[in-house]
Amino acid sequence: MKILLVEDEPKVSAFIKRGLEEEGFEVEVAYDGRFGRQLALSHAYELIILDVILPYFSGLEVLEAIRAQDQQTPVLMLTALGTTQDKLHGFGGGADDYLVKPFDFPELVARVRALTRRRGQQAKSAVLQFEDLTLDSAAKTVTRAGQPLKLTAREFGLLELLLRHPGRVLSRAELAADVWEDSFDAGSNVVDVYVNYLRNKVDKPFPRKLIHTVVGMGYVLRAQE
Template sequence: MKTLVIEDDRRIAAFLDRGLSAEGYRVTVELDGRDGLERARSGEFELVILDRMLPYVDGLEIARLLREEHSPAMILMLTAKDSLRDKVEGLRGGADDYLTKPFAFEELLARLHALKRRHAAPDVESELHIGGLMLDPQSRRVSRAGRDISLTPREFELLRFLMTNAGKVVSRERLLNGVWDYGYDPGTKIVDVYVRYLRAKIDLPGEPSLIQTVRGVGYMIGKTRREDL
């Protein structure tokens, strides 16, 4: 999920960036309200984590402007102000939820999961099936041959990207852009490393890997079907 963090406390901003990135969120950080509002208005972010007290333009004004402009982004407001009046003002101003500082990262994640449930799109993504492997985008469940497979958020997104493009060769550049949100090749082997992680989890002993390597290009997984194989 593309996430914009607008927070002028560099320590908190770095903490959110590291923690959310580890959970599979694609994070951009802005350190003041003016730049944050400009980025939020781009429409590229699904989630905005917004400090209330910001230089140049405060968080309440940013939330109000985004709602007036019909931004569909979810807004979670962070603030040290914990009075009932302040919370009501933040929620009426356009925030979807309100979290007071200091906060535990686990509570932040729980609130984000609740926000995503409330804002879930009505059209449900279908399950993906191939070679006995099943991926359910809604429950984020993966299984093969009746065995549940535990994946990290990044592994799940990589597998979903490959299965959505089943039967097609997907270049490393497309995977970097689609899964890691890199607009360039950082010169690392991160795609190859995560494909190796996936193979270790989804392949059956003694059988060929579901994920095929296309030398010099990228990877491919076979065609999907919408019914059980």
């Protein structure tokens, strides 16, 4: 994984890039706020080092754009000013560390190491919910009314799709296309069979039914009859 360095002064950026590369990091450089923002949003970096003073967008604006879509990647801000005003603004905006120029290179390395070392796998669990039914698509767990349900892979895929579109009627073709991908036979009743399996596990043990049949159209996830 790479480090993104956004710094407009060629001397400084070259110095940092070379130094970090000697320490075994891979470094990519952007020379202005516009390009920096673009790279930061389109690639995954291990760490982003942002100068505050940049052409087009300031480092703080870039930081804001990054945090709007990604909370995870650590960001280290560089500033020529030791003014606390800036520092707080940066921390408030989601920066993980701050360094005041001029800085000692070994200190930069120390902070870079601290920030990259720390990144554990932050499991982003995308949790879908409907009524008392909960599905964690990352952890692959499902619960209803607090009770864990044991589903097979197909059942899970089917329920996930239904949960992604609560209240919407999904045709057999739509369900098959998503859950069975390309390999599915139009004349088959697999979908029906699996909806049935799902009902046995998800609806049967509970009084309120969530999976409903719409004759001639398909199936829906919804509360009432």
